[in-house]
Amino acid sequence: MDAYYGQSHILRDLSMHVEEGEVCALLGRNGAGKTTTLRSIAGARPPDVREGTVSFKGRNVTDRSTEDISSLGISLVPEERRVFPNLSVEENLHLSDVARNWSNTVGRDVSMDHPGMSTEEVYEVFPRLEERASQKAGTLSGGEQQMLAIARALKQDTDLLMLDEPYEGLAPQIIQTVENAIERIAETGTTILLVEQNAVAAMNIADRAYVVDQGSIVFAGGSEELRGDEEIRERYLGV
Structure with a gap:
């Protein structure tokens, strides 16, 4: 896949696949092309995919709108989180129900293996949100807002959950909470990128993990393999 922002060539012959039911990491330094990859999969514009295809469940979705792709079961939690700050936690979650119900009325051409969670199920994954149910989202901590952003995606009929920098700006103990939640979501069989x-x-x-640098994949393999590849880690990840 080749993707551009205007005349800037960002993704260069990038090729990757995510197996159903796995947790797959896309790693790299700032500006490597990670977010562009997610936006390309989700159908966001920009970037523009000019060569190659994006396939989901055997279907070419390259030229479909963001709304169409979302209705097929792909949910993106962006880096900015994008909760509604003046609405309560409960109201934010309710809006996800409204969006899901609207999507169902227009019909789906792909069966959903993982129908959206109920609010009660979301609260089981993120008990902190139940404690903050009546609190305005804009007054939540960064970690709590991240939980809410993920929870809203889980309310959708999601087969592929894409998370963009979910740990950014979080304290170590909050990272562990979000990590535990991601693992619990994965246990339901939801595919995670x-x-x-x-x-x-x-x-x-x-x-498994991919490492991207300057818009191209430079490593693909299991997480244990990446841990053991000191050259790749130091050169492209700085760890």
């Missing part, structure tokens, strides 16, 4: 600059934390939960 995790983009993260914190390579050590990502490798703790990922089955």
Whole structure:
């Protein structure tokens, strides 16, 4: 896949696949092309995919809209989190129900293996959110906002959950909480594609990993293999 922002060539013949039910990490330094990869999969514009294809469950979704791709079961939690700050936690979650119900009314052409969670199920994954249910999202801590952003995605009918830098700016103890939640989500069989600059934390939960540099894949293999490849880690990840 080749993707561009205007005339800037960002992804260069990038090729990767994510197996159903696995946790896959996409790692690399800032500016390597990680977020562009997620946006390309999600159908966001920009970037523009000019060569290659994005396939999901055997279907070419390269030219489909973000809304169409989301309705097929792909959810992206962006780096900015994008919660509604003036609404409560409970109201933020309710909006996800509204979006899911609307999507169901327009019909789906792909069966959902992982229908959206109920609010009660979300609270089981993130008990902190139940404690903050009536609190405005804008007053939550960074970690709590990250939990809410992931929870909103889980309310959708999600087969592939893509997380962009979920650990960014979080204290170590909050990283552990989010990590535990991701592992619990993975146990349900939901496929997870995790983009993260914190390579050590990502490798703790990922089955496989890709390393991207200057828009191209420079490593593909198991997390244990990456841990043992000191040259790749030092050259491209700085760890």
